[in-house]
Amino acid sequence: MRLGVLFSGGKDSAFACWKAMQKEEVVCLITIISRNPESYMFHTPNIRLAALQAESAGLPLLEMETEGEKETELLDLRGALLAARERFGIEGLVTGAILSVYQATRLQRVCYELGLWCFNPLWLADQDEYMEELLDAGFRVIITGVFASPFDESWLGREIDRRTLDELRMIARKHRITLTGEGGEFETFVIDAPFFSRRVAIGEGSKVYRNHNGVFRIERAGLAAR
């Protein structure tokens, strides 16, 4: 089955893409760029760098901009899926939804209206197992946004390696946040994945942080050999 992946550049959509590649044919990545920083569905700080990840993955990227208003962004998603069907012949969409019924409901509806299959290979995943599997598979992931206590500025730009994962586990237990950041506590960016031909090398980044809310913006990046 020819599938498009709703891709944000973060770990969940990248891992969902990897899972889909084991079973079906992924033919394109689809990125929704929201101009609204409050967007529930699509906002993420380094979304423009999805192009670099797509290049490394050897997949075409379909980018769609949206104002990010609550319901019109779904129309924009619909538009993106229609374009992906026309250009790449997709028969279904893959998403990285794990727990969010809000997100899953909207994606399922849009897909069903268009007669597209909807795959959520991380749906209800065990958070611990998922994070282990992610690192075991060779994904390299950095934290690009923190939006909850007790994350301080030092977390911005940090790679989630085994040691950081252990720290996240302790924080998740103590502060009742999700280990995967599914509750919006932190955001991630994938700098290397088993389906990338080269890694994303970050040349320059900047941090904006205040009161447990912060973003690591990648200002300059390129692809480099591993």
Add this chain to the structure above:
Amino acid sequence: MISVIDLCYREDSLSREEFVTPIERLLRRSGREFNTRHYTAPDIEAADAAILCGTALMDTGFTKRPDLFCWLLEFERPVLGISSGMRALAAAFGAGVEPGCGIGMTEVEVLSPDPLFAGKERFSAYEVRGCAVRVPRGFMALAVSKECVQAIRHRSLPLYGLLFHPEVRNEWLIERFLGLADQWP
């Protein structure tokens, strides 16, 4: 031993982790033994109970092979059909579907007292269905939402169908079902 039946479009499909793995995880957590088989090759001889898992909305391939679900007529042990699994259970007992798509959270109201729902009269549930399922002869409607029947049960056997997905926010229902299965002679 619980027999978990995968109704997805093929064995070891991309949908498996979405519809089958969450059920397996619950069984593992509750310490139950289980084996999972695709619906095209069910292995129910040694099963004390069976759970028929859901499928993606577009995935209706299992409806083309009603012969593969005939075993349900003579199984006479506890069965839980989830979403597409309820559709397969109802179909085995001769009931079809009617139009009506429902995606998202819905309010479910329990109609008849039953140990599966005991103590719960109303609750929110997550549905992803492309149609509604009719109540087969010999079954009763146990619970409804505004739009359609959400739960059915055989009148004398513990054969249950849930149109919504209990593994999302209503795991207690699966635990209850396992408790009923334990008590079944």
